[in-house]
Amino acid sequence: MPAKILSGREISAEIKDELRARVARLKDQGVTPGLAMVRVGEDPASVSYMRQKEKTSAEVGVFSQTFVLPEQASQGELLQKIDALNRDDSFHGILVQLPLPRHIDPRAVIEAIDPLKDVDCFHPINVGKLLIGEPYLLPCTPHGVWQILLRSGYSPEGKHVVICGRSNLNGKPLFAILIQKKSGANATVTVCHTRTPNLADFTRRADILVAAMGVPRAITADMVREGAVVIDVGVNRVEDPSKKSGFRLVGDTDFDALVEVAEAITPVPGGVGPMTVTMLMWNTVVACETQTGLSGN
Ligand code: GUN
Secondary structure, eight states, rough: OOHHHHHHHHHHHHHHHHHHHHHHHHTTTTTTOOEEEEEOOHHHHHHHHHHHHHHHHHHHHTTEEEEEOHHHHHHHHHEEEHHHHHHHHTSEEEEEEEESTTSHHHHHHHSSSOOOTTOOOOSSHHHHHHTTTTOOOOOOOOHHHHHHHHTTTTTTTTTEEEEEOTTTTTTHHHHHHHHHHSTTOOOEEEEEOOOTTTTHHHHHTEEEEESOOOOOBBOGGGGGGGEEEEEEEEOOOEEOOSSSSSSEEEOOOHHHHHHHTEEEEOOOSSSHHHHHHHHHHHHHHHHHHHHHOHHHH
16 A cells, blocks of 8 residues: 655644644734744855745744845844844744755854844754753744644654764754653664665664655665655755756655555655745744733643
């Protein structure tokens, strides 16, 4: 039987409904969650991602504002902007879109954001809190993966989760979420990476396999145990002359083949992708509730 398709779009819509209600209750108490987004330059992918974030903010009732600095802006100018936003009570969340131009150090920028407003959950304080099991916010894409599993009836409790990829953005924080001694987590987690020999020996032992290595269609059907749940975090552009844009998006798994082997699988697009922006809204609402002492629940 073909795999169940785990629709990030549907789960995302469900979470957005919940957030809309929570935002409405905050507004009743006189507060609107605010999200400040900063971009340096006009990288086309960043422009497109930020438009999506603005659109989703409007959908759930979050006030968002995008600030654009010119490509040549100095690191000092960007840090000044962050400092002003840190002090501005109308913004509960601050996001600086990555990647930044090469003359700016992303670590210095991330560390300049007030940890209370760090809705990406990239600040070392928030990453540390997550690791020790006392999270404030959760990083958006790994949180999206977790919510897909929980809301589809595939709780990681007691399961063997194999994560392929060790990035600070995805693999490492997902590991930190799933190993916690906490209801809905409690997984046994193996993290594989580019220096893992015989990768398939690990992936074949996964109850839940997460592909997050950024390599198009790297996980093939022979690498997956029959009945496994597969989450594909990959977003890769591959050339496709039949498309007007000249490209299409594929994940890190060979979806067409895996659909015949897996119990359930996320598609690309429409799987993990839509969850990321929704979880950013979740964090903005939590940040607002924390900073104001109000509750939307
Ligand atoms: N660039 C690509 N993904 C992200 C993200 O999740 N947050 C930020 N700040 N920049 C990104």
